[in-house]
Amino acid sequence: MEYKAKLPSRNSNVSHATPIKEFSTLVFGVAALLLLVYWLLGFLVDYTVDHISDEHAAEIYHSLNNVASEQIPADTAASPRLQTLLDQLVAHSDIPYRIQLSVADAEQMNAVAFPTGHIVVFQELLDGLSTENGIAFVLAHEIAHFKNRDHLRSMGRSVLLMTASMLLGFSDNDVMQMLSPITNFSIAQYSQQRESSADATALILLNQHYGHIGGATEFFDLLQEKDNELSFAFSHYFASHPQIQQRIEQLQHLGDSMGFEIKPTITKN
């Protein structure tokens, strides 16, 4: 036998397929898995939240006072008139605990519901809205977050998502970053869904209080006037709130389908 030095013609120790194919298969596979897990966990959270008693929910909110009260902006108590309006709306909503209303002096066209049982409205919003009905709708929307227990739902989701990602070993920064568009997208979509649902509850509360839904869209009309900033084409998929035009249309549609009337509004004084 004669020895002849020769190199192998093909390297069979490495795969010659393009790594992009493997990458995309893995990314889409893991993403699908994550979405499924998120959906299942969300289902679990919703089921639990729906079965918690009002007293228990109030207890959880109360227990958050110690940890979350620092996050509430420095504020002043709302005028008795505004607090009365809120109390009346709360009474329609069957929430058994009291909700505290404050006004914050920040330049923000917004109102926030804190899980501690506080609602904070920003002065700019109060100045901008011209009718009591308009203000009542914004308050009703924040009350709706308590009625629909959105804080508990989102807290439950965060806790489960964090636990799951830790258990699955996703604590690695890069993986979390790679998958962040997916988690952000699902969180945003869920949040938009909760906002729409809060709008619907608010509309019903407004109708219960005034007997009609006049002024319901005043806040959104105002926002739309102000909203002339350029936003990137897909940003609304990742936004926590639905698009304003969509919210106005949803409210109109819901008002029509439930046979709510629109009557003249009360001017704020």
Add this chain to the structure above:
Amino acid sequence: MAQITIFFTLIIIGYLVGQALEKKHYKSIAEREQALVNLVTTSSKRPVGKMDAIVHCELVRGNVVVSIDYFKRLVAILRNLVGGNVRSYETLIDRGRREAILRLKESCPGAIQIINLRIETSSIYKGEGNQLGSVEVLAYATALYSNEPI
């Protein structure tokens, strides 16, 4: 948004630069292997041929540290979740071993045979999750020299 943009830019840069460098490295490996193809290399403890002709022998070694790019590392991380062949690491190991042997051979010009070749691989940054995966490959052997062909 900015963070995600930076992240995907890094992946794309990692992929393009990584692929280009790998291609270049493989080209160089192929050329140098072809040039050294007639140097008989075995893992046997005894030389092929007559032992009397050997006048001199020495320990030679070739050493290399290679790293993979960002893109391949991410593919490997994802692969670790589901299991299977970690294909994105294959070229890392392959390049490392072949380069180490080439460096070993290049370190002993004039040798007529290389025997007792051993290869050892160790990972650098072992256990450090946030570090890029790189390996060190050490090849060591005995180079034989002779004044006449054996």
